[in-house]
Ligand SMILES: Nc1nc2c(ncn2[C@@H]2O[C@H](COP(=O)(O)OP(=O)(O)OP(=O)(O)O)[C@@H](O)[C@H]2O)c(=O)[nH]1
């Protein structure tokens with residue numbers, strides 16, 4: 432099997448961001464992140480400057496992967512929600528559309544109950560957006576609206592990345 | 596799994612360093628971290644035991660500049676090499692774009708090298724990947740030690756598909772960037788072909 436690609440286009444990206452912004456507002460959260468299961472950040476809203484977002488995405492994905500492994504070991508398909516309680520800040524982690532991770536960071540301005548409720552609604556909305564993305568992807572490279580900007584990458588382009 | 600964000604104009608690729616315990620995977624990442632300008636790298640995360648053995652993974656994000664207006668990032672991971680951490684190794688291979696295999700050149704580690712390549716092949720298969728077609732580079736590390744096997748003998752024993760192969764001394768940086776560049780190029784060339 433060749434390498435697989437995840438592609439996010441302008442339109443879906445904006446809709447996802449919008450859903451995240453609403454979730455953050457409705458749940459009174461500090462920040463909300465949408466992360467691909469392999470540890471790449473898809474989008475983030477809120478007080479994101481306070482966090483090392485790249486590390487956050489990678490560790491969250493590692494955490495989910497390890498928990499998925501645990502679930503399988505005891506015969507569960509997955510644990511749908513993870514919650515980590517800190518002294519001030521708390522983390523709520525859930526799966527969206529089976530392939531993305533929703534991470535909500537909140538403090539005493541919110542509550543677990545509220546976050547849980549709002550996450551549920553946002554998830555349903557994002558499921559739909561991901562379905563739309565799947566439809567676009569399944570059309571394959573040939574069926575895409577715009578031509579791939581990478582078909583014309585030259586060896587020089589690649590060498591220049593490494594400062595050769 | 597190459598992640599292309601057309602809205603943010605970003606490409607993210609995942610490279611995994613694989614190989615037997617104590618072979619020098621973490622040391623490769625440490626050298627890359629030390630020699631990369633601070634504005635081109637993120638924090639290096641090491642989930643390790645008290646004795647500095649990798650427990651789950653090391654992670655180092657690199658931001659190497661842009662291609663065709665797209666910011667090109669590489670996320671480097673290492674797996675834990677110790678045999679009994681196999682469940683963790685499998686998890687880390689998820690969504691991989693390219694592999695660097697760090698082999699230990701010491702004669703008494705050849706069996707561990709062979710076993711680890713076999714393990715890589717199987718674990719890739721579980722994710723639907725094939726070592727024969729994935730971007731791949733091989734490094735013979737620890738060339739500075741006295742009890743090492745000659746390079747050509749190692750090549751015959753460990754080279755899988757004529758993948759680019761490099762002699763390395765990771766703590767001194769010998770071969771480290773050459774190996775990384777080789778696999779990164781293969782990934783980007785693949786991107787062009789698709
Ligand atoms: N002499 C010598 N020592 C090396 C070389 N590369 C790594 N080492 C040392 O070997 C030891 C193990 O290196 P690591 O990079 O931690 O090995 P690893 O492959 O990450 O091991 P695991 O995390 O257990 O899988 C460390 O003490 C390194 O300093 C090398 O090229 N020459």
Ligand SMILES: [Mg+2]
Nearest residue numbers: 620621648649
């Ligand atoms: Mg290690």
